[in-house]
Amino acid sequence: MAKYTKDDIVARATDLARIIAETEEVDFFKRAEAHIHDNQKVKTLIADIKGLQKQAVNLQHYGKSEALKKVENKIATIEQELDDIPVVQDFKQSQVEVNELLQLIASTISNTVTDEIIISTGGDVLMGETGASMKNGGGSCEGHDDCDHEH
Structure with missing residues (x-):
């Protein structure tokens, strides 16, 4: 099993950030921001x-x-x-879209890390329990042939 350092993860995160910067959402944000700066009324x-x-x-x-x-x-x-003002509405909408993209990425990372921990400890992803919590009396034995504790 591969071991990664914080530096490895930060390097990957930097790569991901560069990819995100190339998305339609960020492109829309940059154009909307430029229109804001060009608008004298604003x-x-x-x-x-x-x-x-x-x-x-x-x-x-x-x-x-x-x-x-x-x-x-x-x-x-x-x-x-x-x-x-329409350009302000566009800018605010672009902020919402970029924020939603970042929230989606953050929750995907968080959920995937949690699932990987559960899987790697022999837990049950559907129950949201690690193997350690199942062995120590947490969780249900229903459907588990290898369950060796009583509830």
Whole structure:
């Protein structure tokens, strides 16, 4: 049985990351991000939000709750205007798709490692139990001819 080091795994992960960077999802993300940076209306609205956020921090610091509420409402209005712009919608959608891809990869790795541990210890993948837990009184003997403990 092959033994891998952390360095081996990191090297493989780096290769996988390069492959992921070549997917349609990441390509869509890069194009959407470029459109965001090229859009003057988006730049202006983001600058407006940043300026208002600084005002909000100062108003909060000085306890000016009425003025703070007005500034927060302005920020919300501009954020909604920003969200209504098609290139922003595309960008947000691309973020969701890349995140879903990364979550799928992470869960696939996690599930596969768990299954490999169960299999390598003579456990039952369907029951989600390692061979060690089965030998030590965990699990069910149903359907196991070689089960030598009582429940």
